[in-house]
Amino acid sequence: MDISPITIPDVVVRRLPIYARSLAYLAEEGIESVSSQELGERIGVTAAQIRKDLSYFGEFGKQGIGYNVEYLLGHIRRILGLTDSWPVALVGAGQLGQAIARYEGFSTRGINIVGVFDNDPDKVGMDLGRLIVQSYAEMAKLIDNQHIRLAIVAVPASQAQQVVDQLVEHGVRGILNYAPIVVQVPDGVWVRHIDPVALLHSMTYYLAREEARSHVDQQ
């Protein structure tokens, strides 16, 4: 039996958390209803896009009244499976891994980092506040015992594929990869990449063009 007969485009799935984030801010501000126009302005998409995205999941909002913030937020959270918090394994306890382990913005948004792991004996045992760095052997045990399905990979590029293979072998199905390399995974495993340098480079493209143009204009 298939739960969702309509396949939702991944680009829509990727926008839903942004809607949820923005609705959560509105709720915190005590705002009870919001039009697709207002929500779109906050998020940087058109009102039509929001209406189209949400139409995959049913009927929300009323013409002229807008969306009820709490109701829509609750519904998107259910769609995203965020009614409970998700246990997450963090691999890599270098500078970046340490910052991720200490970042408070995960737990407030349903992401519960339950273990930090590193294969460097100098890092194992390190106290990161709420968590102590553990070895890879402990990682496998924790993933098995707690049925962990999500992991964050913050190891050097040269180690990323090996770490991902190990995570997948133990049943991890969603990986947030900070290593600047595209990792290979079998079907049914999701990977999202974060590469700040690549994002900066996609902007230098435009800036370099502007500067070239202004040099030409000045001639």
Next chain:
Amino acid sequence: MDISPITIPDVVVRRLPIYARSLAYLAEEGIESVSSQELGERIGVTAAQIRKDLSYFGEFGKQGIGYNVEYLLGHIRRILGLTDSWPVALVGAGQLGQAIARYEGFSTRGINIVGVFDNDPDKVGMDLGRLIVQSYAEMAKLIDNQHIRLAIVAVPASQAQQVVDQLVEHGVRGILNYAPIVVQVPDGVWVRHIDPVALLHSMTYYLAREEARSHVDQQ
């Protein structure tokens, strides 16, 4: 005068840094030529996509021989404006800002963080190895004097818009925003967002569906 009469889709511009990153690894490994097929497998896109993306910028590669790695890498770097390194201002010296300041992967890929700034008097003066945290007043001076066009924003969501406004006022045209909020900028300013929680949530969508399905299957 317009330098590039053809408008390149932003999605293509965003893929170019990934091609460059992968080609740089190939070059390091001493590999001299690569087919669009092999490059695609490393990056997770089809060979046809690579050929189409690169066709915006001219003719590369020969049927049956593939792309010359160094030549294509050099060309993509020129397209991206990466022949020189870019000076970048980093705003925010909390846990995340400190990790960014210390991360060595920026300078090796043409991104030179030239200043770290925070408005917290307790953080100003903090030694981050190569850089000392400075005040926002110093930030404005540095951006003006060094004509900085790129910035990384790693401040709390509540401060992000104000920081971005100040950066834009001083001429910054590209912003990598780590704050979990969509910031508003005038036309001609580029923003890329990094929100690890939103990326994780876009995977919980699929995982929650899988688990619901397996529960049903077991009934």
